[in-house]
Amino acid sequence: GAGVSQSPSNKVTEKGKDVELRCDPISGHTALYWYRQSLGQGLEFLIYFQGNSAPDKSGLPSDRFSAERTGGSVSTLTIQRTQQEDSAVYLCASSLAHGGGTEAFFGQGTRLTVV
C-alpha cells in the first residue's frame, strides 16, 4: 500500500474484553515495530518483527499482550483481558531492513480506550 495502515483508528472496549489491533505495513518492508503512547507519556517500545519472527519482544508489558505477523506483512497486536491502564495510542511503524537502517514510516495509530 501507499503507507502504513492501522485499524481500527479508534477502539472503545470494556475492561476485561480482548482486543485486536491491526497493522498493514508498506509492501516490501520487512521490519515492523509496535509502540504505544499513553497520555502524557512518550513512545514506549512493545515489539519488533523482522519478517515473521520477533527478535525483540522485550517491551510487551505483560503476558496479556501478544503479537504476530504473518506472510511477512500484516501484524496483529492482541491485548487480552484489557485493563484501564492499557488505554493509549498504539502506533505501528515499518521500514526496509538492511544494514545501515532506513526511514521508518508510521501509521496513524489506534486510540484504545478501556472503560
Added chain:
Amino acid sequence: KNQVEQSPQSLIILEGKNCTLQCNYTVSPFSNLRWYKQDTGRGPVSLTIMTFSENTKSNGRYTATLDADTKQSSLHITASQLSDSASYICVVSARNDYKLSFGAGTTVTVRA
C-alpha cells in the same frame, strides 16, 4: 544495548521564541539519525536525516545538529509557531543492525 535518550520530556514556549531539543544515543556503530515530528492525532513524519559526516542540516525553521564523537544530536526550532506544537522523536540506526532505536520523544507546546 543501543539506546536513545531525549530531553526534555516536554516543554512549553511562547510563539516566536526559539527552543532546542536534545537526543543522546549509545547506538554503535552509528549509521544515521532522524528527527520525526508527530502532530496531535497523527503518525510521526520524518523531518530530517543526519549521517555520520554531517554536522548540521536545516529544514525551514528546523535545524538539526550532530556530534558523532559525543553521540549527541539537537533539534533547534527558530521563531516557533503554533503549528510547531507536536512531539519530536529521535530515531537512530546502526550499521550492523536492522532494528532502529527510537527515543521516547519530546512534547513541544507553543502558546500564543
